[in-house]
Amino acid sequence: MKHEIETVAVRQSIFAGLWVCGEGDLPMPSGVLGPRFDDDVWDFTDVVGLPAQWGTAELRFNFRSVENPVWRLVAKEYIFALMVPNHPAVAHLPLAYRTARCIRTCSAKLGRLTGWLNWLSRNGVLSLAQVGDQECDGYLIEARKVRDRKTGAVVRTSGDGEVRAATRPAIELAFYGGLFPDDSYAEGYLPWNGRHPGTVDGTSDVWTANRTPEVEDELLRPLLAAALYVMEHIAPRIIELRKQVPNEAPTGGNRYPRTPPIREFQELLWRYVRSGAPLPQIYVAKVVERLNDGWDVEDPLLLLSLSHLAREAGFKQFRSTWLDALRPLFEEAVVHVGIEYPYGRDAELIRRADGKGEVPWTEPVAPRDVALQMSMLVWAAAVIVVAAVAGMRSCELMEFERDCCLPPEERAPGLFRYRVQGKLIKGQKLGGVRDEWVVVKEVWDAMGTAAAVTPTRERAGRIFGRFAFDSWSDQFRAWVNGPAGRRLGLDPIPDGAVTLRMLRRTLAVEMAYRPHGLMATRFALKHLHATTTEGYTRRPGGSQGKFLAEVQSLEETRNVEILVEEFENFQEGIMPAGRGASELVTFFEHIDELVKEHAAEETNVLMNDTEILGLMRKRASILHVGLANYCWFDDPSRALCLILAGATDTDQPLIGMCDSARCPQATHHQRHRSLWAEHERTQTIFLGQLGVTRKLEGPRQRAELERTQRVLAEIDAAGAAT
Template identity: 25%
Template sequence: MTANLNASAGEPLVSAHVATDELVLAGRPLRADVGPGPRFAEDVWHMAAAYHLPNHHIGQSTIVFTTIEDPLWRLTAKEYAYSRLTKITEGCKRLPSVVTVCREFRELRRLFGFLADRCPRLRLRDLTDDTVLDAYLHHRVDAGNFKPENHVQERGRVKWFLTLLFRTRESLTFDRLVRLPWDGRTSQDVAGRRPSENTTQRIPPQVLAPYLRGALFYVRVASKDVLAALAEQEHIRLPIGKPTNSTQARLEAFIEQRRGEGRGMPARPADINLPRDHCTDSDGGVNRKLVAQLARISYASVDRPANVELLRQAAAELGLEEGGMDTEISIDEETGRPWRPRFHSKSLLNEVRTLLAACYVVTVYLSGMRDSEAQSLKPGCHFTEPSADGVIERHKVRGTVFKGRQPTGDEDSWVVIEPVAEAVTVLESLTDCDQLFYRHGFRHSKDGIASTINDLLNVFADRLAEARPHDPIPLVDGKKWRFTTRQFRRTVAWHIGHQPFGVVAGKIQYKHVKVAMFEGYAGPRELHQTGEKSQVACSQRGPDRLRDYYDLAA
């Protein structure tokens, strides 16, 4: 009670268990290019230094304690987080990741908010029965925004968090949960039995087929044009050097070249952002910046009134060409026409991001990789090895497995099929840093795509609707399908698991320790594991099953 009065009087609260200058990440492996991390007294803990997954977003490993107004509960939250970061809690096998601790902090903050709103002046130590916790569980899950099929899982997560809060009570100074929630009953008793099958949605075949066909088209056809356009862009952005003739002469030569090729002048994109003095029709709608690059003229000189008039006259005579760059566009064999208009700088950047998404789809779907594993791939990760019997030359990629491994992950390899090798080759041509998947077009940034990949996957679907209208992605229940990274692994796992010897092959391909783990992905199936097969033979069936499902796109 004294501690509570001190808090209300505004006196500073000091933990009886942790010194104010303690490093909260002490003992954890940290990235080499960062400092030791935050100290206990700080109100914001940036802990990305201790999280090594490449698909990590900085916000996932940051705790802002000032979001808890009550100073007593703010200190309680710090002590809880510190305890979880530095001590193995009863019932756990290892220290949790910093992202897990951040997630638990958010749950603790929600609990404090619930108590403040519904039960003013009630502290954790006052919860002598399960009445309030039952109400909180209903408030968090049953009355929340979770899908009905996820209620049991979410109730189980909340129940486990409250158990952890009880088990860390000896590390909390002023307020603690003194009663074991629900008398220690299992999560199954409190939350209900979880479904044995993974609840992540499988992508419907009618949706997946055109989506995968589009991804393969980008990897095998569109990539050649995108890479050629990038090379052209790099060339036309080189310094002009000392001119040998006048600006007007070079501009006239450029126009004459266009006339001879039967091409129009590069059109100004409708959605491009231009300075105010460019937003006129005095140039006939010509993309002056691109003309300056292609004709090797300075931007300033092309804006002179005489040259602007020359462009207007050329546009009136030759017309306008969408895009305007010189890179030719490949023919889509399914339509007999170029798959898109010519490029300009903005459309090229958009197509680079689209190609990145296509490579991601091909890589994760036809390998069974997790998102973190795919985003760990680096240039040079692809190699080939003969199969165990020496008959087949197998494609493999080398990456990092994080789940269930040491915090920095363990290097491992996946047997893949040829389209994955092709996607990796394309990515290696796109990248200029030490990772294959990174955010293209963001100034001063070589950050990984991280959680933005989910949005990128759905932007890719929208782009396919424009570029490949002859192969549309159908609606599901009248709505666009919302793609997420987990769906690809789940979908192909279901297919592999329903083939003879598929569960064993999938367990090996998916880097699961136990067959039962893979069965959760594969879902209910007929038992095909008759007879005996060596792990080598079954491991070869993993990529063979991926090849079978790749045929869906044929």
């Protein structure tokens, strides 16, 4: 079969000789042309303005992976047409895309197209004209299988999105058949009857719902708590410790003496013995290397860092030929002071995360641990904090540079606005656009701290660069669950999936479904919501605005769910309480009548009847969720919070100022009872502790307690109604 394929003559393409980057308006450095259409490998690594998120493998298109050389040319023409839709040969095609696809998208499409074409080749199909329903259905079965790359064994079933992505290029070849008339699908043939790729696998409405799961609360709490603890207590000390680690060997002195420098090492070791400081220890990997080289496991110098001592003595490195002559000196010093990692000795005491006393912030560490592992700890913690609290995407995180933290703006005495600047990548042209995020102080601090541990010349000036969050989060979890985390009193992080998308989704759901609560640790959600809203108001087209739109969509869904739940409670005789209860009950009675009218025709009228669902959504649109009440904000002139603030011309309540016991638009429900009961308990305790001299405070607190008790009584009475 392969021999037959190789002997097929390859035609001349209409795009032959064209420079891909020039035709596709991809900027290149001066004097660099980039790949030519005729090349079997298109290398885009020199393109100017590439996002950090794009990996090297995605920037090299290897058309040799297509086994059939005729289809290799077809693949080139298809990818070229996606990248250069305004070329005269492409523009006249009626079904061709009119917007240029980016390099990363084309790379993914090439990989999936290669899978389709090679599957055809291996199943005896030598021409696209031979493709029919039998071949398409067979490939669809194969596309639902995910195989191990090494063994080829099926390891799982593909998800709906994976199947759609795998079949999309196969369909799109029909859109570009005019580019390769000698080898295209039969005239008028469209794979899978021309159905949209989103419905090939038989699913429907697959694009409407966000299927990204939330991070489990049992996992999120210790994860974010540990990250915040690291940023507050560990990261600043890592920065100071790194300053103690020399970057280069000394440039002066006799670097390479022919004879062992006994005198220099005698003086150095005497200083160690006189001070009582242990000799420096090497890192674990070096110990393994010595054992592999034949060192005895009982050798007293096995853990000794000879190179560290050589640098201290003024030499560039330790020469192995010196060891025999210097061994007696080293062994004698080891007996007196021992061996220990050189950095982090006598570390500053900090409070444990669980509040049980104080411990040194670190145990002694090797220079490599300071420079690599501990820096990785800071980067991982910073990414977790920023992603969980600001909801940023990976492509945005990877673009932040060392100067991303803008100076705080004091908007009022003691009130600061914190902003970070970066790039918006998703949905933008190559290179992205500048964007700003208004963030809480913890996020601003995390970004600044991560920048401080990033070497200036690494990652093209970016703080994080291209990173694998799975790897970072796994290392961070291992550190928290290991000896260091236990010593610092951190709660262990349980097993479970956590990704940047899941963190973004979790934040959106938390803000939409649990306003004015606490997210994972000490963050007040109303503060996060206010900060995100400020960022949206400042830059409505930016990333923060898009995130807020997702939150608002979730809020609408939440409000409908709340209203449906309360209607079901009404049907069971559990009524709302509060001054706004009568209006809500009237609305429920109207809905109940509609339900009864159609009960014979519909089994689930509430969720299926268009009229009823429309009424539910309209009523839910005025719902604002408070901490211990619901606000049905349909008339600003009756909103007590606005009346007290003297601003009844707004379209939003001041939910933080809500006095729900007196507001005519507020209701209390059974889910709020525990909060009011806890409030009653704390008020009673406070009253009992008031001294006799607090004559003015006592009556005010008693009046407040009586109001709380009245609300509780109303909730109990409404819940007992039939």
